Amino acid sequence: MSEENTITESKRTALYDFHVSLGAKMVPFAGYDMPVQYPLGVMKEHLHTRAKAGLFDVSHMGQAFLYADDGTFEMVAKFLETLVPCDVQSLEPGQQRYTQFLGEDGGILDDLMVSRLGLEGHRHRIYLVVNAGCKAQDYAHIEKHLPTGINLRVSEDLSLIALQGPKAASVVSQYLPEAAILPFMRSLDIPINGIWCHISRSGYTGEDGYEISVQHKDVVALCELFMAHDDVEAIGLGARDSLRLEAGLCLYGHDIDTTTSPVEAGLTWSIQKHRREEGGFLGAERVRKDLAERPSRRRVGIQPLGRAPAREGTLIQSMDGQDIGVITSGGFGPSVSAPVAMGYVIRKYAKSGTEVQLIVRGKAKPAKTVKLPFVPNNFYRG
């Protein structure tokens, strides 16, 4: 979800040779050499994922575990709730939630997935997936607040892949029948064709699918198993970005960062009601204030009305030429066959259908605010 090129030498994921053998174009991304596209190209990779199933390497992301010495889930859940606004304590075994680390001022330090492991004997453990570009500072942030008796273990031996698209369930359930009926935002710790996996029904494309954590030593075999299916193609970071943009999902460092609050970003849904009321987490005062007074700006979808894409940084103006905001992600949406964007605008322009103009290369181009997502979500709802 985050993008930061580094000057230091790029690291490689356990799938590096796999990508190269498939003809991927490798680029530095968040400190890793990652496949931006394969010979199919961004457009076809994107459309393939919406039509069938796409396999993504997201091993650059950070995976870590939190657990308490006393072996209780309650203690570690209570601690994590001091750093994130979501309800952690009510997580059932195998349940997952999306949340954010917030700073003292309510700005977003990172966004992440929080899961309670479901396996017998591991149900007191919390599993975190954080952005590649933020992981070092996330772990430092946790360590800084970590009380005696709670441990952070950063995984060094796990890869992470995603299989996304309407055919993902039929592919995975050939080896793991339970995968077909695994509810959205739930996980299982279970072997797939003899390979031990942590599999969750979630993703970053707006499609049904899975994210699968697996040991480095097994990840190539698991990917080859999936790639043997005609419905599966390897998909690079280029299409990952256009898929998530059409799905209306935030990219950290672009659509959300330390200057944006979760309410401005339209992420209030990820803060359970009692936590909004009771607070008790870093940044709670900002969340309470934003909810009570409504923030001065809001993240919205922006539909350019011509064919010219409006990229990140594009100025948004009202029809009478006032500066009212800026595009934070923008490009071409292959599934909508048109440019798509999102950005922040002053609240009174946020209502969907509002006409605005985008300043692209010095010229005003017509656009309107729209509801997100651009493409309906296709999650598994049982």
Next chain:
Amino acid sequence: MKYTQDHEWIKVDGDIATIGISVHAAKALGDIVFVELPEAEAELEKGDDAAVVESVKAASEVYAPLSGVVIAGNEALEDAPETVNADPEGEGWFFKMTITDASELDDMMDAAAYKEFLESLD
């Protein structure tokens, strides 16, 4: 056909030049989704921003390889930008312009020199 180090091609017909991007450039850009062309009668100096070509992921400038006046843009690209990928050095031409100073063509590469230039980039 002449080529520049910016991966543009120039086809000269009398004192008129047709300009586009090379097969190599079209392939490197990937799926082209939008082309912004210069307006007819625009006066360009060599090196000016003349057009913009956008793929799913990024926008790239196309520079004026010569000084002159734009006569026409390839309007077919407005509705079918993918033509640039399909036939970059033919139907996917960008614009036509007059040639003010023919000597500007002298330091451009022919096809063989451009091929060598591409090999030197690898």
